[in-house]
Amino acid sequence: MSPSVTVRVPAKVNVQLAVGGVRPDGFHDLANVFLAVGLYDEVTVTPAEELRITCSGPDAGQVPLDASNLAARAALALAARHGRAADVHIHIDKDIPVAGGMAGGSADGAGALLACDALWGTGASREELLDICAELGSDVPFSLVGVAALGRGRGEILTPLAVGGTFHWVFAVADGGLSTPAVYAECDRLREVSGGGSGVADVPEPEPSPALLDALRTGDATALAAAVTNDLQAAAVSLRPSLAATLAAGTGAGALAALVSGSGPTTAFLVRDEAEGEKVADALRSSGTCRSVRVTSGAAPGATVIRAESSP
Numbered sequence: 001m002s003p004s005v006t007v008r009v010p011a012k013v014n015v016q017l018a019v020g021g022v023r024p025d026g027f028h029d030l031a032n033v034f035l036a037v038g039l040y041d042e043v044t045v046t047p048a049e050e051l052r053i054t055c056s057g058p059d060a061g062q063v064p065l066d067a068s069n070l071a072a073r074a075a076l077a078l079a080a081r082h083g084r085a086a087d088v089h090i091h092i093d094k095d096i097p098v099a100g101g102m103a104g105g106s107a108d109g110a111g112a113l114l115a116c117d118a119l120w121g122t123g124a125s126r127e128e129l130l131d132i133c134a135e136l137g138s139d140v141p142f143s144l145v146g147v148a149a150l151g152r153g154r155g156e157i158l159t160p161l162a163v164g165g166t167f168h169w170v171f172a173v174a175d176g177g178l179s180t181p182a183v184y185a186e187c188d189r190l191r192e193v194s195g196g197g198s199g200v201a202d203v204p205e206p207e208p209s210p211a212l213l214d215a216l217r218t219g220d221a222t223a224l225a226a227a228v229t230n231d232l233q234a235a236a237v238s239l240r241p242s243l244a245a246t247l248a249a250g251t252g253a254g255a256l257a258a259l260v261s262g263s264g265p266t267t268a269f270l271v272r273d274e275a276e277g278e279k280v281a282d283a284l285r286s287s288g289t290c291r292s293v294r295v296t297s298g299a300a301p302g303a304t305v306i307r308a309e310s311s312p
């Protein structure tokens with residue numbers, strides 16, 4: 001039997017996504033409060049002749065299996081730094097919606113990185129792994145760290161946050177994805193229009209909400225519901241107007257808060273407890289406004305090795 005390592009990595013929801021103006025490098029400065037939730041991809045690596053990616057799960061057909069896959073890029077980056085070949089088969093068992101604003105690709109990048117490090121015995125420090133994650137993408141460091149964190153810069157400069165209780169969530173998965181860059185561009189366009197053309201330069205510095213950080217720390221779902229915000233929501237709804245009906249269906253069924261998850265089109269509903277979650281999930285299913293519904297909770301741990309088989 002070949003040696004193998006399997007890593008489990010969570011999805012995220014942004015409980016606050018404050019978006020600043022466009023920077024000279026094209027990115028936006030953010031105050032991005034990530035919460036990891038219990039939907040997971042599992043990334044398994046085994047030695048192979050050459051780098052190869054396979055994927056299973058309901059959305060597997062939408063996942064690129066070439067060198068553009070974030071898991072492949074992670075393996076190549078680690079191998080290059082340690083002067084070795086990325087001779088590995090990476091299998092992604094995908095449960096996180098693809099292009100759904102839940103950092104599914106980022107999760108696979110962080111998962112592959114941790115898995116290859118363990119398989120190859122690279123012994124990379126946490127700092128080096130976080131460094132590679134930040135090179136791979138803005139959301140990748142959080143997938144490694146998990147639980148909850150404030151992301152500054154373009155989201156990659158992380159400060160871990162304390163979470164004082166379990167938050168219950170329902171996610172409504174939409175048909176098809178939304179491109180994250182397209183949603184940021186639409187956000188800029190809407191700001192330009194509402195600023196009468198004087199626009200994006202006037203956007204205030206994004207700052208985390210003290211009330212929101214406090215609600216996370218104390219585990220107070222009602223207070224968190226009152227504080228959640230997503231500056232990309234108007235842009236996501238502008239590009240996908242049908243999301244308004246999904247948000248209304250969840251709110252009408254008693255969700256404490258309804259918001260677009262990150263750049264969407266997945267929508268997130270904060271609920272009081274698991275029973276309330278099932279009620280909101282039933283209402284969303286019968287509303288006909290989404291493709292599927294998931295009930296889960298957070299905070300969830302970051303990328304974790306869950307299986308390691310060594311050769312006999």
Ligand code: ATP
Nearest residue numbers: 069070098099100101102103104105106108139180
């Ligand atoms: P985020 O929330 O970080 O903005 P997302 O969850 O909206 O991201 P992803 O699921 O990461 O979106 O997919 C975005 C695009 O990234 C996909 O359309 C796909 O082409 C590409 N991609 C690269 N690697 C992966 C991967 N391992 N899994 C899914 N998509 C990937």
